[in-house]
Amino acid sequence: MGSDKDYKEITPQLAAQIIEHNRLTHADMAELYDLSLPNLYHWYERRLLGQDIDLISTLLPANQPVQVLDVGTGTGRLALQFVRRGWAVDGVDLSAEMLAVCQTKYDALQALKGQLRLVCGEIGQLTSDLSGPYNILAFSSVLHHLPYYMSVVERLLEVLAPDGIIYITQEPMPADRVGKSIAMRAVQLLDQILRAPQQVRKHLVRIIRKLPRPQGMPLTDYHDRKGLDVDRMLSLLTSQGFEVKRFRRYQDRKTGLVAWLDTHIFHTPNWKFRLVAQKSL
Ligand SMILES: C[S@@+](CC[C@H](N)C(=O)[O-])C[C@H]1O[C@@H](n2cnc3c(N)ncnc32)[C@H](O)[C@@H]1O
Numbered sequence: 717m718g719s720d721k722d723y724k725e726i727t728p729q730l731a732a733q734i735i736e737h738n739r740l741t742h743a744d745m746a747e748l749y750d751l752s753l754p755n756l757y758h759w760y761e762r763r764l765l766g767q768d769i770d771l772i773s774t775l776l777p778a779n780q781p782v783q784v785l786d787v788g789t790g791t792g793r794l795a796l797q798f799v800r801r802g803w804a805v806d807g808v809d810l811s812a813e814m815l816a817v818c819q820t821k822y823d824a825l826q827a828l829k830g831q832l833r834l835v836c837g838e839i840g841q842l843t844s845d846l847s848g849p850y851n852i853l854a855f856s857s858v859l860h861h862l863p864y865y866m867s868v869v870e871r872l873l874e875v876l877a878p879d880g881i882i883y884i885t886q887e888p889m890p891a892d893r894v895g896k897s898i899a900m901r902a903v904q905l906l907d908q909i910l911r912a913p914q915q916v917r918k919h920l921v922r923i924i925r926k927l928p929r930p931q932g933m934p935l936t937d938y939h940d941r942k943g944l945d946v947d948r949m950l951s952l953l954t955s956q957g958f959e960v961k962r963f964r965r966y967q968d969r970k971t972g973l974v975a976w977l978d979t980h981i982f983h984t985p986n987w988k989f990r991l992v993a994q995k996s997l
Contacts, residue, residue, distance in 0.1 A: 730935075731863035735838055737933035738861050739810050742790070744930035746813035749791050751918040754911060756793055756857070756886065758972035760979075764964070768883065768992055769797060771962055775881055775994050776851060785850040785875065787839050787868070788858025792818035792832075794885075798854070799831045806850075808835045808842060839868055848875030857886035860939040866948060873956055879997050882958065885990035889965060890943035900984040907974040914970075946989060958993040965989050 726734075745752055755761060776782055782803040786795045789807030791814055798805045799822065809815050815834045822832050835845045839862065853876055859865040869882075876882070896904075922929075950960065967978035968988040978984055 726863050731840075734861070734863045734935045734938045735810065735840075737935040741930065741933045741936040742809075742811035743813045744928070746791065746811060746817050747925070747927055748918060748922060748930075749814065749817065750793075751914070751921060754914050754970050755968050755975070758970075758975065760972035760975045764966060764990065765794075765797065765885070768885065768962065768990060769801065771992055772852060772881055772883060773801065775961065775992075777879065782851045783847075783849070783877075784852040784854060785846060785848070785872065786854045786856075787872070788855065788861065789818055789834065790814045790857075792821050794854050794856045795832060796821060796825070798852075799825065799828050802831070803852075804831045804833075806833050806835060806846065808837060808839055808845070810836070810838050812836045839872075840864060846872075846875050849877040850875055850880060851877050852881045852883060854883045855885070855887070856883075859884065859887050859944055860937055863938065865939065865944065866952065869949070870952060876995065879995055881992060881994045882953065883990075883992050884949070886968065886988055887990075888940050888943040889987040889989050890946060891941060891985070897984065899982060900986065903969070903974060903978050903982055903984050903986075907970045910971040910974060944989075950991075953993050957996050959996055960991060960993045962992040963989065964991070 742749075750757060782801075784795075784798050784803050784805045786798065786805055786807045789795045789809045790811075792807065795805045795807045795818060807815070807818065809818075815836055818832075819834060822828075835842065837845065853872055855869075859869070862868050873882070921927075953960065965979075965987045966989075967975050967982075967984070967986055969975035969978055978986070
C-alpha cells in the first residue's frame with residue numbers, strides 16, 4: 717500500500733517536474749501567499765481549524781511536551797497556531813521563500829521563541845532532519861502537491877509516536893464531476909463579488925511592493941482536479957491501527973459567508989476534507 721508502483725501514471729521525470737513547479741510557484745507567491753489565499757484565513761475556515769486543534773488537544777497525553785511535524789509548512793498557517801498552544805514544531809517545506817515569510821511571522825511572536833524549527837527540503841527526500849517521535853503529523857493543503865502522497869504519509873507514520881495523531885486538512889475530495897454546473901458558477905460569482913475588496917488590497921500591495929505577477933505552473937496542484945484517494949488513505953490508516961476521530965467535508969471558498977452557505981445549503985461539487993485520526997496503543 718502506498719508504494720510508488722501505485723502511481724502508474726507518474727514517472728520519475730514527471731515527479732521531478734511536479735516538485736520543480738511547486739518550488740517555482742511557491743517562490744513566486746511567497747510574499748503574497750496569505751493575501752492570495754483568503755480561503756485559508758476567513759472566519760469560517762478559522763472556526764473549523766480551531767475546532768480541529770481543540771479536538772487534537774483533547775487527544776494529547778496530559779502534561780507532556782508535544783512535538784509536531786508540519787509538512788509543507790508554507791508561511792506557517794498551522795505551525796504558528798501550534799506554537800501558540802505551546803507545542804514544539806518542526807516545519808518542513810520545499811520553498812525557502814515560504815519559510816522565510818513563516819520565520820518573519822514567528823519572530824514577531826517574541827514570547828514564543830524556541831518552539832519552531834524550520835527545515836527546507838523536499839519531503840520525499842528528507843530523513844535525517846526529522847527527529848521524531850512526533851505526537852502530531854500535520855498536512856495542510858500539501859498532499860495534493862506531492863507526486864507520491866500516499867508513500868509520503870506511509871513513510872512518515874514511522875516517525876509518529878505510538879499514540880500519535882495525524883491531521884490532514886484543506887485537501888480535495890475525489891472529484892465527482894469535471895465540468896462546472898450553473899450552481900457552481902453562481903456560487904463562484906458570488907464569492908468573487910464578495911472577495912473584490914480583498915483583491916483590490918492584494919493588487920495594491922503588489923504595486924506598492926513592486927512584486928511580479930506569479931507565472932502559472934500547470935503541475936503545481938497535481939492531484940487537485942481528481943482529488944485525493946480518500947478511501948485508500950482511510951484504509952491505510954485503519955490498517956495501521958488508527959481510529960478516525962473526525963472526518964469532515966466542507967466547501968473551500970474565498971469568503972467565509974460563501975464557504976458556509978455552500979457547505980450547509982448549496983452543496984456544489986467542490987468538496988475538501990479534513991480529518992483527525994489517532995493511533996491506538
Ligand atoms: C498550498 S501551500 C500550504 C502551506 C500551509 N501548509 C498552509 O496551510 O497554508 C503548500 C506548501 O507545500 C510546499 N510543498 C510543495 N511540495 C512540496 C514537497 N515536495 N516537499 C515539501 N514541501 C512541499 C510548498 O512549498 C508550499 O509551501
